[in-house]
Amino acid sequence: MKDPAEELYREEIMDHYQNPRNYGKMESPDIAYHDYNPVCGDEVEMQLKLEDGMVKEAMFTGKGCTISQAAASMLTGEVRGKGIKDAVAMTQSDMLKIIRINPGPVRVKCAMLALRALQKGIIQHEAAKAR
Amino acid sequence: MTLNANRIREDFPILKRKIYGKPLVYLDNAATTQKPRQVIRAINDYYENYNSNVHRAVHLLSQEATKAYDDAHEKVGNLIGAKIEEVAFTKNTTESLNMVASSLGQKLKKDDEIILTRMEHHSNMVPWQQAAKRTGAAIKYAEIDGNGELDMRQMRQLIGKKTKIIAFTHISNVLGTINPAKEIIAAAKEAGAITVVDAAQSVPHMLVDVKKLDCDFLAFSAHKMLGPTGIGVLYGKEEMLENMEPMLYGGDMISEASYEDAKWNELPWKFEAGTPNVAGAVGMAAAVEYLQKIGMQNIQEHEKKLTATAMKKLRQIEGLTIYGPEAPKRGGLVAFGMDGVHTHDVSALLDLQGIAVRGGHHCAMPLAKLLGINGSTRASFYIYNTPEEVDMLADALENVAARMRNPGK
Numbered sequence: 069m070k071d072p073a074e075e076l077y078r079e080e081i082m083d084h085y086q087n088p089r090n091y092g093k094m095e096s097p098d099i100a101y102h103d104y105n106p107v108c109g110d111e112v113e114m115q116l117k118l119e120d121g122m123v124k125e126a127m128f129t130g131k132g133c134t135i136s137q138a139a140a141s142m143l144t145g146e147v148r149g150k151g152i153k154d155a156v157a158m159t160q161s162d163m164l165k166i167i168r169i170n171p172g173p174v175r176v177k178c179a180m181l182a183l184r185a186l187q188k189g190i191i192q193h194e195a196a197k198a199r
Numbered sequence: 200m201t202l203n204a205n206r207i208r209e210d211f212p213i214l215k216r217k218i219y220g221k222p223l224v225y226l227d228n229a230a231t232t233q234k235p236r237q238v239i240r241a242i243n244d245y246y247e248n249y250n251s252n253v254h255r256a257v258h259l260l261s262q263e264a265t266k267a268y269d270d271a272h273e274k275v276g277n278l279i280g281a282k283i284e285e286v287a288f289t290k291n292t293t294e295s296l297n298m299v300a301s302s303l304g305q306k307l308k309k310d311d312e313i314i315l316t317r318m319e320h321h322s323n324m325v326p327w328q329q330a331a332k333r334t335g336a337a338i339k340y341a342e343i344d345g346n347g348e349l350d351m352r353q354m355r356q357l358i359g360k361k362t363k364i365i366a367f368t369h370i371s372n373v374l375g376t377i378n379p380a381k382e383i384i385a386a387a388k389e390a391g392a393i394t395v396v397d398a399a400q401s402v403p404h405m406l407v408d409v410k411k412l413d414c415d416f417l418a419f420s421a422h423k424m425l426g427p428t429g430i431g432v433l434y435g436k437e438e439m440l441e442n443m444e445p446m447l448y449g450g451d452m453i454s455e456a457s458y459e460d461a462k463w464n465e466l467p468w469k470f471e472a473g474t475p476n477v478a479g480a481v482g483m484a485a486a487v488e489y490l491q492k493i494g495m496q497n498i499q500e501h502e503k504k505l506t507a508t509a510m511k512k513l514r515q516i517e518g519l520t521i522y523g524p525e526a527p528k529r530g531g532l533v534a535f536g537m538d539g540v541h542t543h544d545v546s547a548l549l550d551l552q553g554i555a556v557r558g559g560h561h562c563a564m565p566l567a568k569l570l571g572i573n574g575s576t577r578a579s580f581y582i583y584n585t586p587e588e589v590d591m592l593a594d595a596l597e598n599v600a601a602r603m604r605n606p607g608k
Contacts, residue, residue, distance in 0.1 A: 076547065077602065108543050108559055109573030132573075133541035178543065 076169055077134065084138035089145055094127045101189025105181055110136040114144075114186040118193075123147045123155060126186075133178050139167050140182035152190050158183060202493055202501040208583045210235035210489075221553030224588045229372050229400060229532050229579035230557050231422045234486075238425055241485035242478050252474055254451055268477050271484035272467065275432055278487050278495075279417070280408040285440065287433045287470035288480055292399040293322040295418035295433035296366075298470065299395050302443045303364055304330025311336040312361040314354070314392075316378070317343045317569055318371040321562045323397040327366060336363070343569075347374035347523040355386055362392040369401035370530040373561045373575065374523030375506075377401070377530050384414050393439070399423055403581075404502055404531055406495040415439050421479065426486035430479030433470065440466050447472040490582075498582055502531030505580045505589055509533050512593035516600060522575055532579035534561070537596070540603045542574045548599040549576075554592055 094100075097115035104111045110132030117125040126144040130137055146166050147155050163183045164170065171179045208214050213233050216223045225233060245267065251260035253268045269283070276286045289295045304327075307313075313327050317340050331338050339362075341354035358365070365387040370377050380396060387394045396417040401407055403424030409417055416439065420431040435443065445452055445463065452472040453461040463469040490498065507526050510533060513519055518538035523529055537545050546558030559574040560567040567574055578592055 076551065077544075106564070108541070109567075110541075110543075133543035133547075135543075175543065175547065 076171070078169070081134060081138045081167065081169065084141040085134040088128075088137060088141040090127045090141065091129060092127055093129060094125065097125075097127075099189040099193045101185050101192065103181060103185035103188065105132070105136070105177055108133065108178070110178055110181055112136065112140045112182050112185050114140070114182060114189055116147075116186070116189065118152065121152055123150050123152060128182065130182075132181075133175075135167070135169070135171055135175055136178040136181045139163065139179045142166050143182045143186065147186065152194070156187050156190050158187070202497045202582060204501065204583055204585045207235075207493070208585075210237065211583055212236060212239075214583060218553040218555070219551055224554040224591050226578040226580065226584065226588070226592060227555045227557045228581040228584075229423070229561075229577060231428065232403070232425050232581050233583070234425055234427065234482075235489055237489050238427065238482050238485045242427060242482045245478050245481045250477075253477055254468070264477055267484070268475065268480050271480035274484045274487045278491065279402065279434060280410045281434050282437065284437055284466035285409075285434055287435070287440070287467040288475060289418075289431045289433050289470075290429060290476075291420040291422070291431035292397065292418045293431075295416075295431055296323050296395070296397060297326045298433055298446045299416050299418070299435075299443075300326035300330045300366075301446055303393060303395075304333060304336075305444065307331070307334040307336040307363060309335035310361060311363045312357075312359075313338050314341060314357050314362055314365045314367075315339075316341040316349055316354075316367045318347070318349075318374055318376065318563065318566050319366075319368055320372055320397065320399070321564070322399075323366055323368060323395075324565070327364075337361075341367070343374075343376075346525070346528075347371070347376050348528060349376070349378055349383075351379065351382065354383070358386050358390045358392065360390070362387070362390050364393050364395060366395035366397070368397040368399075369407070370398075370404070371523070371563075372400050372532070373534050373563050373566055373577070375529040375532045375534065376524050377528055380412055380414070384412055388413070400530060400532075403490075404495075405499040409434055421483035421486060424486055425489055426483040427479050430476045430483050437466065440470070443470075445469050445472065449473050451475070493582060499531075501582060502580050503527070505584055505586065506531050506533060508586055509578060509580075509589045509592065512589060513596065516593065516596050518600060519596065522570060522572075531581070532577055534575040534577040536572055536575050537600060537603075540599065542576045544603065545576045545596075545599055548602065549592070549595050552591075552595040552598065554595050556592075 094115040098118045099116040102113040112130035115127045128140045249263040251264040253265040272283045272286045342350045394414045396414045398419045402419040417434040422428040449472040454464045455462045521535045542558035558576045
């Protein structure tokens, strides 16, 4: 049997947690959306630059548990070049495929924090544009 | 007589479970405890042999169910030194506290004051906030000091003519602080204020006598003391309950009803509208019997030892901070933080070693904020926990610290 700790805290997750990619404040982002999980205090701010309905650049800042921060780091790499409609259409199962762990029903919220922030940010941005 | 935890463990089927192939070390007792066979059997026995509605039909099953249900009130009353009239069954501590807050809340006026402490669980804070909002009453908070103990001097200064209610937790579910309930209640009496005690973390772990405390109300849940979920207790002094309006109306809570109006049933049934949780009551009674057989003082003694050992061992782990006071002012729980490691990672990595603890703000968000933390990891003990399990916790925490400091290993 594989050690379950090795699964959930496998090297790639720990690496993204310890050395987050695309971490920091972007200069004049088109979208900056801060989200927060009150239950555990995990937080992320997703920042995007858009071009022709596509995500041109993605960065984040945040603090929290391994899963929430590793997920944010991995997501920033994944959404670059994606159409914003496709980004908004991403599901929980898409996100879990990116991080390749099964966090279980309680911590799935940690895994989903970054994606939800990104989606809320895009939706808010589009709604403001339509007004 | 001391308590034999290894003997007690035999009564708990769940403690034989393996978690990821490792023996279960259950240290989340402040959230809910496990159930012994005696409790599970009592519930089964009710459903298999005398399931029936209570206080209504005259058939034999109903007679047996009614007797068991009424006896449960007496047994629970006996545990805390109350009469059957003073023991109303509710869903849980939260519902009990809501009943008091919504009912006493109706009598509050603008500028009346409610005193709470900074260490309240949301369930003894939010209902009072709502009562205050409805009436224009004000909430004042008793502060805590650096050790996580109540600042009694400041609390005494808060208590005055305007104070109508003082509601406080007997034992903090985060800090473990045992609050000086008698002293607070005596000070409240002097000012003519009504006292409400959240005893969710005390009644399961120590001898609590409502007459000695002299509190007006006291609330607790069965599931934190070996009983089933879905049943709890509101104790109230007889004259208090007499003067209190019920929160729910309906069957069994009336003595007489017409198309226009109704009269309330006698105590405690006035507060138990609708078909009650009979199985829950039967299970809670079995739990009370089980605990009394062991002896509440023995339970407290056992937890004290475990907690002292845990504090000593955990202190030796680098980067670990324990919140709350020293024994003897602490109940059977230890909440802590690990430098640079999120509480969810600590608790998940403990879980993966078979150890169940709670991580988070423990339903006391303002307190976490006051302590300047997002949350903490909490190990809480009960009758079936052993010193070996405390060692396993300490070893497992060393592993967590090593893993998080040296990623990739």
